[in-house]
Amino acid sequence: MVDETRLALALHRLSGILSTLNRYDEALTASAEALPVLRRLAGQDEGYYGPVLAEALAARSGILIGQHRPEEALAMTTEALRLRERLAEQWPEVGQPSMPYDLHNISQARAILGQYAEALADAERAVTVTRQLAAVNAPRHRAMLIRNLDHVARLYLQLARPGDAVAAAEEAVATGRQGTEADLAQSLAQLIPVLITLKRCADALPACQEAAPMLHRLAESEPAWLGQLSNTTIDLSQVLEGLGQLDEALETAHEALGYARRLGRSERSTLARALVNLGDQYARLDRIPEALDHTREGAELLRPDGQPEEIVPALAKLADRHARLGQRSEALTAAADAVQMGEAAQRAAPISGHKDFAFALGVLGDIHLSFGRREDGLEPLTEAVRLYKELAAASPGQFDHELGRDAASPSEYSARNRPARRGSHQRAASFPPIRAARQHGRGPLSGLPDLSLRKLRGYLVTAGQMEDALSVARQQVETAARLAARKPQFHEILAQSYGELAKMLLLTGRSGEAQRMTVLSEIHHQVAQGHGTPDSNKRQHGDQR
Numbered sequence: 001m002v003d004e005t006r007l008a009l010a011l012h013r014l015s016g017i018l019s020t021l022n023r024y025d026e027a028l029t030a031s032a033e034a035l036p037v038l039r040r041l042a043g044q045d046e047g048y049y050g051p052v053l054a055e056a057l058a059a060r061s062g063i064l065i066g067q068h069r070p071e072e073a074l075a076m077t078t079e080a081l082r083l084r085e086r087l088a089e090q091w092p093e094v095g096q097p098s099m100p101y102d103l104h105n106i107s108q109a110r111a112i113l114g115q116y117a118e119a120l121a122d123a124e125r126a127v128t129v130t131r132q133l134a135a136v137n138a139p140r141h142r143a144m145l146i147r148n149l150d151h152v153a154r155l156y157l158q159l160a161r162p163g164d165a166v167a168a169a170e171e172a173v174a175t176g177r178q179g180t181e182a183d184l185a186q187s188l189a190q191l192i193p194v195l196i197t198l199k200r201c202a203d204a205l206p207a208c209q210e211a212a213p214m215l216h217r218l219a220e221s222e223p224a225w226l227g228q229l230s231n232t233t234i235d236l237s238q239v240l241e242g243l244g245q246l247d248e249a250l251e252t253a254h255e256a257l258g259y260a261r262r263l264g265r266s267e268r269s270t271l272a273r274a275l276v277n278l279g280d281q282y283a284r285l286d287r288i289p290e291a292l293d294h295t296r297e298g299a300e301l302l303r304p305d306g307q308p309e310e311i312v313p314a315l316a317k318l319a320d321r322h323a324r325l326g327q328r329s330e331a332l333t334a335a336a337d338a339v340q341m342g343e344a345a346q347r348a349a350p351i352s353g354h355k356d357f358a359f360a361l362g363v364l365g366d367i368h369l370s371f372g373r374r375e376d377g378l379e380p381l382t383e384a385v386r387l388y389k390e391l392a393a394a395s396p397g398q399f400d401h402e403l404g405r406d407a408a409s410p411s412e413y414s415a416r417n418r419p420a421r422r423g424s425h426q427r428a429a430s431f432p433p434i435r436a437a438r439q440h441g442r443g444p445l446s447g448l449p450d451l452s453l454r455k456l457r458g459y460l461v462t463a464g465q466m467e468d469a470l471s472v473a474r475q476q477v478e479t480a481a482r483l484a485a486r487k488p489q490f491h492e493i494l495a496q497s498y499g500e501l502a503k504m505l506l507l508t509g510r511s512g513e514a515q516r517m518t519v520l521s522e523i524h525h526q527v528a529q530g531h532g533t534p535d536s537n538k539r540q541h542g543d544q545r
Contacts, residue, residue: 008037012056022266024063031060046086051094054083058098061105065112068307068345074109077102100130100144104151114354116158123152127168134175142179143186146172150190162198169194173207182225185214189228192235201242208236219259227270230259234277246284253278257294269310272301276314283321292321299334308345312338312356316363323367335364339380358387378460385456385472457500466508473497473504484524492528495521 011034018027038056041049057080064073081102088096103126110119126148134141149172156165169191176187188211195204211232218225233256240249253274260267260274275298282291299314319334342360362384368377457476460469480497483490498521505514 004037005041008034008041009052012038012052015056016059019059019063024067028060028063031056031063035060042083046083047091050083050087051098054080054087054098054102057083058102058105061102061109065105065108066307068112070109070112074106074113077105077109081106096129097133097141100126100133100141100148103129104148107151107155111155111158116155120152120155120159123148123155127152138178142175142183146175146183146187146190149175150187153190153194157194157197165194166198181214182218185211185218185225186228189215189232189235192232192239196235196238196242199242201239204235204239205243208232208239212236226259226263227267230256230263230270230274233259234274237277237281241281241284246281250278250281250285253281268301269307272298272310272314274298275301276317279317279321283317288321288324292318292325295321308341308356312342312345312360315341316360319363319367323370328367328371331367332364335360335367339364354387354391358384358391361387378456381456457504461504461507466504470501470504470508473501477501488527491524495524495528498524 011030015027015030015034018024018030035053035056038049038053042053057076061073061077061080064070064076081099084096084099084102087094088099103122107119107122107126110116110122127145130141130145130148134145149168153165153168153172156162156168169187172187173184173191176184188207192204192207192211195201195207212229215225215229215232219229233252237249237252237256240246240252257271257274257278260271263270275294279291279293279295279298282288282294295314295318299311299318302311302314315334315338319331319338322328322331322334338360339357342357346354346357361380365377365379365381365384368374369381457469457472460466460472477494477497480490480494484494498517502514502517502521505511505517
């Protein structure tokens with residue numbers, strides 16, 4: 001019995017060491033061998049062995065989440081939480097301090113499974129418990145509070161609650177200002193992606209500028225901070241891109257890659273992110289051969305064990321860049337790989353995996369269409385739109401860009417459809433390129449191609465499916481109307497959507513309704529030009545509802 005106990009404890013410690021070295025499969029093997037014995041020991045003396053068992057369950061859960069195995073992770077961490085709750089009833093100082101960690105893991109697993117409301121409830125409870133702990137011992141619990149506030153902010157974004165997301169991220173920064181430089185640097189680094197997701201690049205820039213010097217100092221004294229420095233520098237390059245400072249964005253992306261190349265092999269996902277980001281910046285400048293080289297290197301780094309949210313977009317961007325250089329075979333191979341991995345992600349996490357699968361399908365369809373293979377392209381494009389509609393239903397408002405025109409502003413939409421520059425490496429000016437990473441910001445589906453309802457409608461018209469095309473045109477108007485309700489700059493897109501619906505109505509013999517849509521198009525065009533409001537212009541033209 002003594003030998004078995006010592007072996008279980010040694011295996012538990014070994015699992016932790018292997019995990020810190022990113023040798024996760026070996027860590028899971030050691031953990032699996034230790035857990036049955038630890039469960040038996042905790043059953044005999046929960047007060048002594050219960051905390052060890054809870055720690056082992058939580059550690060295993062964290063690894064499983066990282067391996068995108070949310071169901072197993074949820075079972076492990078739920079068992080750990082129940083055990084700690086029992087311990088806290090008798091020994092609050094033993095059970096309670098680790099409960100926020102378990103709640104955080106439960107929330108993460110549920111978010112991966114698409115259970116966003118339940119994930120948010122667990123995350124908010126984690127914040128509440130951590131606030132209570134920090135009120136008693138702030139130095140000990142401040143870092144966990146900052147981490148939990150970041151997680152709850154990201155869930156608020158997922159549930160289309162941007163105000164709450166920013167409030168949580170700003171509370172983390174306020175908490176960080178009460179602590180060490182490391183606390184503040186971490187909290188600022190967490191705020192920046194929230195602001196980027198909301199396309200608030202002007203607000204994100206000061207946070208980047210404040211965080212960068214601190215992260216430099218921290219990385220010089222503690223190499224473990226080098227990964228965060230690299231990621232925040234990547235964020236800064238995206239902020240500069242969003243502000244239209246493209247040369248500065250490219251220079252900053254090179255700087256981020258320099259930091260990432262100094263990281264150890266265990267942090268190759270950060271290196272891959274830096275490479276793909278640099279590829280994005282080159283693509284933004286139509287320097288496609290350089291974009292291809294860096295994107296290919298990043299994708300290859302991710303292939304062995306990259307997570308779907310990393311590898312699928314990287315492969316899709318790689319496919320795009322091959323297509324823009326006219327490399328059909330390579331483009332289709334990379335797109336097919338992205339689809340295969342995206343489909344696997346959807347099976348593992350039916351809701352959150354939608355975005356990866358939809359992204360990959362859309363890229364594959366767009367490449368087929370760009371090479372004139374309409375029949376091959378229409379099916380994946382249609383399926384991508386269906387998945388985006390499911391995502392839009394699950395997270396209201398978050399995926400309207402993907403269902404709409406995927407343009408951050410009417411001026412960007414116009415610029416995107418101008419003929420390619422002289423000297424550009426695009427294959428043809430008429431080919432609507434997959435605009436990887438050209439949005440002014442980085443949401444969960446940033447860098448999506450021009451997969452829109454608009455494009456789907458066009459190909460349905462070409463295929464002679466007029467009634468289906470009309471239905472898509474109506475959905476296009478609904479989506480544009482939601483965008484315009486939130487951001488006035490989308491009134492021009494709404495005006496164009498009404499105009500295109502009017503054309504479809506004329507083609508299907510509905511001239512009266514077409515006339516009303518034409519008037520609505522003019523109304524919203526006037527609003528976009530700064531002349532009046534929709535209601536005042538409707539009164540001028542006569543209400544066309």
